[in-house]
Amino acid sequence: MNFLTINHVDHTYFSKQTATPALQNINLSIEKGEFISFLGPSGCGKTTLLSIIAGLFPPTAGTVLLEGQPVLSRDELSIGYMLQQDYLFPWKTIGQNITLGLKLLKHDKEASLSTAMKLLQDVGLPGVEHQYPRELSGGMRQRAALARTLAVDPKILLLDEPFSALDYQTKLKLEDLVSETLKAYGKTAVLVTHDIGESIAMSDRIYLFAAHPGRIHKVFEVPNELRLLTPFQARNHPSYSSLFQTIWKELESLEHSYTA
Numbered sequence: 001m002n003f004l005t006i007n008h009v010d011h012t013y014f015s016k017q018t019a020t021p022a023l024q025n026i027n028l029s030i031e032k033g034e035f036i037s038f039l040g041p042s043g044c045g046k047t048t049l050l051s052i053i054a055g056l057f058p059p060t061a062g063t064v065l066l067e068g069q070p071v072l073s074r075d076e077l078s079i080g081y082m083l084q085q086d087y088l089f090p091w092k093t094i095g096q097n098i099t100l101g102l103k104l105l106k107h108d109k110e111a112s113l114s115t116a117m118k119l120l121q122d123v124g125l126p127g128v129e130h131q132y133p134r135e136l137s138g139g140m141r142q143r144a145a146l147a148r149t150l151a152v153d154p155k156i157l158l159l160d161e162p163f164s165a166l167d168y169q170t171k172l173k174l175e176d177l178v179s180e181t182l183k184a185y186g187k188t189a190v191l192v193t194h195d196i197g198e199s200i201a202m203s204d205r206i207y208l209f210a211a212h213p214g215r216i217h218k219v220f221e222v223p224n225e226l227r228l229l230t231p232f233q234a235r236n237h238p239s240y241s242s243l244f245q246t247i248w249k250e251l252e253s254l255e256h257s258y259t260a
């Protein structure tokens with residue numbers, strides 16, 4: 001059985017006057033521990049599909065199963081998010097932000113705090129548990145957001161452009177940290193990005209979407225020699241540039257097909 005299975009998913013947004021077809025016949029499956037990316041032009045349905053995987057709303061047609069169960073029937077904490085903004089509560093300390101989900105799950109306070117300390121260590125932020133989000137840089141806050149996400153031990157992480165608001169150097173460092181941490185914790189992840197390089201450097205497989213309506217245009221397996229490296233190392237490998245160019249050309253041909 002696949003870990004996550006998406007079968008014949010269509011989605012159309014309806015309003016009083018219009019129907020906007022956002023996704024058409026999406027089929028894919030992900031194994032446990034895999035890291036995949038959704039890449040594609042604006043409006044191709046990446047965020048819509050991520051929201052459907054999260055169980056935020058049902059697709060117009062088709063099914064999404066996580067470990068064989070419909071995602072809509074799962075409890076919210078089995079799915080973790082990292083978004084462009086960190087959404088840490090500004091009035092709570094970093095430690096309180098990280099333990100919040102555990103509190104909701106009624107975990108023991110002492111054990112929750114030690115989980116938070118271990119996670120902060122793992123994301124390179126030891127000793128910040130008593131600080132407030134405003135005292136941390138953007139990159140540090142995203143690390144704290146990763147620790148908060150991992151605290152409740154979600155089955156799958158949905159990453160919606162989590163690095164896009166960061167400066168370039170911080171983004172590269174965060175890519176390495178997220179990749180290493182998710183591997184160490186054996187997590188399955190889906191990344192939505194506009195960045196070809198990021199998708200190659202971080203993923204096992206890339207789904208390139210086309211728009212109007214959103215659909216899977218092509219699937220690229222990232223070669224093994226890149227997957228064994230950290231994202232930063234992968235960016236400097238010759239296989240990276242050749243895959244980058246292949247995907248770049250595909251994206252260009254998609255754009256030409258819209259403007260032709």
Ligand SMILES: Nc1ncnc2c1ncn2[C@@H]1O[C@H](COP(=O)(O)OP(=O)(O)OP(=O)(O)O)[C@@H](O)[C@H]1O
Pocket residue numbers: 013014020021022040041042043044045046047048049214
């Ligand atoms: N709530 C909504 N109501 C109506 N139409 C919507 C809604 N959300 C998205 N759409 C439309 O559905 C299509 C897919 O949008 P979606 O945001 O999923 O694409 P995307 O690939 O994530 O775009 P971007 O990369 O710009 O974030 C677009 O045509 C968009 O205008």
